[in-house]
Amino acid sequence: MLDADFFRRWLTAAAAAVDREAERLTALDSPIGDADHGSNLQRGFAAVVAALEKEEPPTPGAVLTLAGRQLISTVGGASGPLYGTLLRRTGKALGNDAAEVTGEQLRDALRTGVEAVRTLGGAAPGDKTMVDALVPAVDALGESFAAAAAAAERGAEETTGLQARKGRASYLGERSIGHRDPGATSAALLVAALAEAAGARAEAADV
Amino acid sequence: MSEERQEQVGIVLVSHSAAVAASVAELAQGLAGGGAPVPVAAAGGTADGGLGTSAELVSAAAASVDRGAGVAVLTDLGSAVLTVKALLAEGDELPGNTRLVDAPFVEGAVAAVVTASAGGDLAAVEAAAKEAYAYRKE
Numbered sequence: 001m002l003d004a005d006f007f008r009r010w011l012t013a014a015a016a017a018v019d020r021e022a023e024r025l026t027a028l029d030s031p032i033g034d035a036d037h038g039s040n041l042q043r044g045f046a047a048v049v050a051a052l053e054k055e056e057p058p059t060p061g062a063v064l065t066l067a068g069r070q071l072i073s074t075v076g077g078a079s080g081p082l083y084g085t086l087l088r089r090t091g092k093a094l095g096n097d098a099a100e101v102t103g104e105q106l107r108d109a110l111r112t113g114v115e116a117v118r119t120l121g122g123a124a125p126g127d128k129t130m131v132d133a134l135v136p137a138v139d140a141l142g143e144s145f146a147a148a149a150a151a152a153e154r155g156a157e158e159t160t161g162l163q164a165r166k167g168r169a170s171y172l173g174e175r176s177i178g179h180r181d182p183g184a185t186s187a188a189l190l191v192a193a194l195a196e197a198a199g200a201r202a203e204a205a206d207v
Numbered sequence: 208m209s210e211e212r213q214e215q216v217g218i219v220l221v222s223h224s225a226a227v228a229a230s231v232a233e234l235a236q237g238l239a240g241g242g243a244p245v246p247v248a249a250a251g252g253t254a255d256g257g258l259g260t261s262a263e264l265v266s267a268a269a270a271s272v273d274r275g276a277g278v279a280v281l282t283d284l285g286s287a288v289l290t291v292k293a294l295l296a297e298g299d300e301l302p303g304n305t306r307l308v309d310a311p312f313v314e315g316a317v318a319a320v321v322t323a324s325a326g327g328d329l330a331a332v333e334a335a336a337k338e339a340y341a342y343r344k345e
Binding site: 034036040069072073074076077078080081082084085088120121167168 | 253254257258259260261262263285286289290292293294296297
């Protein structure tokens with residue numbers, strides 16, 4: 001079972017990953033975007049961690065809903081409402097009351113969250129967006145957290161060959177091909193952080 | 208004889224740039240000319256003055272123009288659109304009768320402000336702003 005602490009660890013690990021990779025994310029965003037993806041997400045996830053420490057939401061749903069709200073308010077770029085919607089809808093799907101959720105419940109809730117992202121941004125798989133990492137990740141989550149992380153990373157890698165059909169990068173047309181998508185890259189970081197939180201939990205359980 | 212004063216629709220203009228949002232607000236109000244003044248608020252850029260979208264500025268702008276007759280929000284692109292949509296989905300971040308209007312930013316803002324100034328309700332303001340897409344320049 002996954003409790004509020006698991007979800008706090010996930011988002012704290014995500015914030016650390018975003019910190020670590022901020023320069024890379026911004027560099028990826030330079031040729032095909034407006035070179036602010038790393039710094040935007042750094043600001044957003046720092047706000048998430050601060051809010052979680054301050055408010056100490058008691059359930060998985062409450063953790064994700066609060067985190068999503070923070071991202072919507074603080075990121076300042078398109079990734080804010082998109083990741084914010086992902087976490088908030090996932091949290092709402094888990095419900096505010098359950099103190100623990102199963103891996104299967106998380107998978108179903110994440111599927112709902114990813115659907116909400118697709119509706120909000122209008123992106124389909126293959127459009128060279130975060131959806132290209134998120135959809136395969138959710139599909140692989142039935143197998144394991146590690147499989148989901150690997151699928152997200154593979155999806156992000158494969159955006160390099162795609163032509164952007166959403167967002168600012170789409171104005172570049174064919175010139176967007178050959179550049180790895182920053183949103184898919186940060187989405188893969190988010191899923192890797194989920195696997196990290198799950199791994200840390202397994203280790204803790206072994207002790 | 209007392210004519211009941213009808214409250215006007217509020218207009219919020221959301222752009223990645225504070226200067227663009229403020230200038231379009233000024234332009235639209237200027238072109239509304241002699242009509243009744245309309246509550247218009249600009250929500251441009253990020254809170255620290257950079258290019259982007261601030262959910263806080265959007266929420267504050269919407270609250271500031273809400274007179275009870277609804278609020279029409281016009282945006283430029285990308286994160287401006289997504290932020291407003293996400294706030295609307297949130298449920299309690301924007302005044303009850305707030306709508307994201309699917310319209311070109313400058314032309315739609317002028318149409319919206321003129322229509323609101325003439326006493327149009329939220330549906331009329333939205334329709335006028337959307338209609339601005341049909342205004343060809345060839």
